[in-house]
Amino acid sequence: MKFYSTNNKDHKVGLREAVVRGLAPDNGLYMPERIGALPKEFIESLHKQSFRDIAFTVARHLLGDEVPEQELRRITDQTIQFEAPLVEVEDNVYALELFHGPTLAFKDFGARFMSQLLGYFARQQDKEIVILVATSGDTGSAVANGFLGVKGTRVVVLYPSGKVSEVQEKQFTTLGENITALEVDGTFDDCQRLVKLAFQDEELRSEFFLTSANSINIARLIPQSFYYFQTFAQLKDRSRPVVFSVPSGNFGNVTGGLLAKRMGLPIQHFIVSTNINDVVPEYLRTRSFEPRPSKQTISNAMDVGNPSNFARMIDLYGHSYEALAKDVSGYAFTDAETREAMQQVYAKRKYVLDPHGAVGYLGLKKYLQEQKNGVGVFLETAHPGKFLEVVEQVLDKKITLPPALEKFLGGTKRTVPLTNSFEAFKSTLRRI
Template identity: 55%
Template structure:
């Protein structure tokens, strides 16, 4: 498998190099030189495969000879060992539950797969792999658990001070071992900028072997395609063959993975990019003008991204036909008040509890369906996190109905440990150099 930089298609590297380097020095993002189309027999019979079997088939075709098949099977069996069911709420409205992994968020798919791939490629005696990750909420917890105890790795998680939920912060800051956390006096975009700058800093790259666990890393994006194929497989069992996906979107890795699955042949009719007040992409889809803006804090904190990194990947996948992009993707954005109203509507309509990100995806799906001619297209909105992570956002009469998973109860007795830094690259660089 070869990958190129979105800023220079002539700059090509192996999958292993892309995994460890995360981001090219030209500040582009890595994309596959060739995106294979899966065979029709597999696509038409997805309902006869399990999630691990689907994951293996997709990864095998995309990665080509980067990892031997038996080793790839072992990696997937270890990483993708939880389920992702679709639940029908009403006719042609399904929720894809992606919160059944250890950190209770969809990012377990990417973080667990990536950590196992990196561990596979690491050789005994090699320099420690320093994994830098910025999080707006769920990424940090998934990465922390994905890499916890992995030999030869050290994880540094940056998160915005006061802008993650209490449970999310416990997941970031109570692990110890090879995982450490830094609260930054700024936004997620600030945290992400510090990580990106570290990758292009000559002194840090000389001193450390740096890589990223954010969705800028292609090894995070690839496994997220698995659950799109698996959702469609479940729809086939329901007699549905047409689907639109509504995706709650922050840094746009989730939607990017969906588009990648579509490019591989998954028969998706349409994608919906659902955002909160950080509406850079919906505004672009409406106006044709892409204007990143400072992120604003919302109750759907994991989506508080004003300059989403992965949008360049999505645009790159439409480079041969840019006009197809707004035909394939529709954007919607919602205020906090509208998000809270959607949480209430979902609970009263279905007696189903969702996190604020999931509520936004549901509202976007319903709004899109209202604008469409009546048809038989199944709408699937992605539920990206367990609602127990957001008790302060949900109304009390709803939050008290949540069944708290055992792993959350276990967190409550742990001691929080985090360094505090200003939003300043020199401070971050000094921290890394002083804590080798």
């Protein structure tokens, strides 16, 4: 299997280069050369298969023979160490809970898969791999914990100062070992810009073996398709149309779902649900993609003004607005609407939504009201305890933290302060 750049389909590389480079030389994102449909028998027998077996089959389908079968089985088994349960919240409305991993966020799946894959590639070379990751919340913690102690790798996390929750921050600033946190005076978009500039800088690329663990990396994206298949494995009624509402920031999660649909999973429709950072819903409404500075909200992991994976979304549909809009709808919601949804769902169903899941729930309900058909699944991307202050204030209720989060909160924060200047970042990267 080869992987091409979204900026130039003639530029093709093998898996190792796509994963280790992260970003193509022309700043495009890597995509599999072929995304064929999986056998119909596999799709129809999902309910009879384990999550690990499903993940292995999907990974093998997308990666071809780029990784030996035994090694790929080890990687997928190490990735799927926890479940992604489907919980009925209302009639025909389900939450896909993706927060049962070590950092209690959906990004644990992608981070663990990528860390194992990069660890495999690191064993084949002498030079240390330096992983750069920009985070608006959960990516940093998932990647840092996924790579903690992985030989031949060093992780540098960039995050916007004061714009992630305390729990999220503690999950990647207290680890030490091969993990360094850079606290940037700016926004998530500043952090992402610094990472992208580092990949374009020839001096840094000659000094360091750089790669990225953001969802711009194809190794982060591929495992995000696994749990869409696992959803169908858990659905009792597979006769009705199924729609997914995905709370979206950098749009890697919904792109993983679009890959699953392209591989033959019978998903009828996707809803991209955002907070007021609504660049993609606005595109779906106006046909105009206009990135802009992000605004801070209570669903901070979605505070993204220039989502990288939009390039993959539009590439999957041959840059056709009509084709994309046929499969994807978009809605945006305010903090006030998010709070109200959290309150109403808890009052009626005693189900605690985190702010991101609440946005996904709102998008699903709005779509189902218009379409009046089908089974709806919204992604619950993080445990409510990761947004303790917001959730307790909104629900006027104490939230019991899982032991894993309590442990992180007791750790000592260690960061390196940084301006949003690239020269400052470049100098810091050489010093740490």
